[in-house]
Amino acid sequence: MMNSLYTQALRHHQNGDLVTAEQLYREIILTAPENPDAMHYLGFLLQQTDRLAEAFEQITAAIALDNTHAEWYFNLGIVLSRQGLFEPAIDAYTSAITLDRDKYFYWTNLGAAFEANQELDKAEHCYIVATKIDPNCPDAFYLLSVLYLGQERYSEARHNNHCGIIVDPTKVNSRIVLGQAYYELGRAEEAIAVFETWLRAEPDNPVATHMLNAYRGQQAQPQCTSQYIEQTFDTFANSFENVLGRLRYCGPQLVQEHIASYYPPSKNLNVLDLGCGTGLVGTVLQPYAHRLTGVDLSQAMLNQAATKQIYHQLHKADITAYLASTDEQFDLITCMDTLIYLGHLDEIFALIHRRLKPDGMLIVSTEKLAVVNDLGYKLNISGRYSHHADYLVSSLTKTGFQIDYIRDVPIRTEAGCQIDGQFICASPYTKGELSSN
Secondary structure (H helix, E strand, C coil): CHHHHHHHHHHHHHCCCHHHHHHHHHHHHHHCCCCHHHHHHHHHHHHHCCCHHHHHHHHHHHHHHCCCCHHHHHHHHHHHHHCCCHHHHHHHHHHHHHHCCCCHHHHHHHHHHHHHCCCHHHHHHHHHHHHHHCCCCHHHHHHHHHHHHHCCCHHHHHHHHHHHHHHCHHHCCCHHHHHHHHHHCCCHHHHHHHHHHHHHHCCCCHHHHHHHHHHCCCCCCCECCHHHHHHHHHHHHHHHHHHHHHCCCCHHHHHHHHHHCCCCCCCCEEEEEECCCCCHHHHHHHHHEEEEEEEECCHHHHHHHHHCCCCCEEEECCHHHHHHHCCCCEEEEEECCCHHHECCCHHHHHHHHHHEEEEEEEEEEEEECCCCCCCCEEECCCCCEEECHHHHHHHHHHCCEEEEEEEEEEEEEECCEEEEEEEEEEEECCHHHHHCC
């Protein structure tokens, strides 16, 4: 009779009929108060329905009657962890592992309890053990990545994040993320294959074409194609500001701090915001501008910028084409987080110089190329360009600028890791300065 009721209770429990299952478990316990199996599964059910205090009572009573089941200690650990009782949870998970060392999720939960209890070395050990038990499960890799991020161990964080991605590529929505993970783990051929497969499926896709060029190391392209930029940012526009917030993008703050030291907020400047995006930099430029013009290739980004009602004009255009076509002169031109889509910069700097007033100012940011190459810039697997400081100084100087200010800055984070950049302020040489150089 008891076996029949227990079988029915388990069947209802497995089918999601928790009300009937609970009634049957309680009936069994009432009739046979020393039935540990019914007590355990009643406790598990109570944990599922957030009745944690009673769940604790039932599972501990079951273990008191039969302490040979690793799963019971594990479920007790879950109940305790959910109540924030991490030290007894650690004891419970440890007991589970003593009985069965080969379940990776016992180790990840023990690691999480150690981490919550600020025993980070022990948490790290548990997560690493879990990766050895089941190298094809991403959970432990992701837990290690988050742990390392909190410790500012960025290289290890990136490595484990990439490991988590590639062990289950079917759950990765972004081909770009998947390709980068393969590449960073030294599996370049598989990374390239991701983009070759994408391009075979979508032969005209500009993003797939651009990324394949980047991964093949084809540096001849002087800039990203307009189609690549437009498609990328049209797709990205609605989430752009939220994503940049998570990436700790500091461009607007850098601009605000710099121009505040040069200009009073008196709305007397004619300002051009190249690559204006959704208007993040425009917001800090507005107090200084009697006229603020924004230029961007992405209509979706411009639509977002328009909602801020800070620009007098917004132009959907390639920034090079816009500068070549306008006759307007500006007091201040900003080009933040935009030159990363251009490799060769002589043309854009020359055009900006033509559009700046003699006493005007240019503010730009780049991503930093740490090791100089023959070009002075590099197309990276991110799909963005980085520039060496020597190249930037040379390009600005030859196009008629003097460098007023240049410094290395952490421009944003990516996968939790710092992306080094350069923040530069330049102004046109006067005729006298040009003749003396």
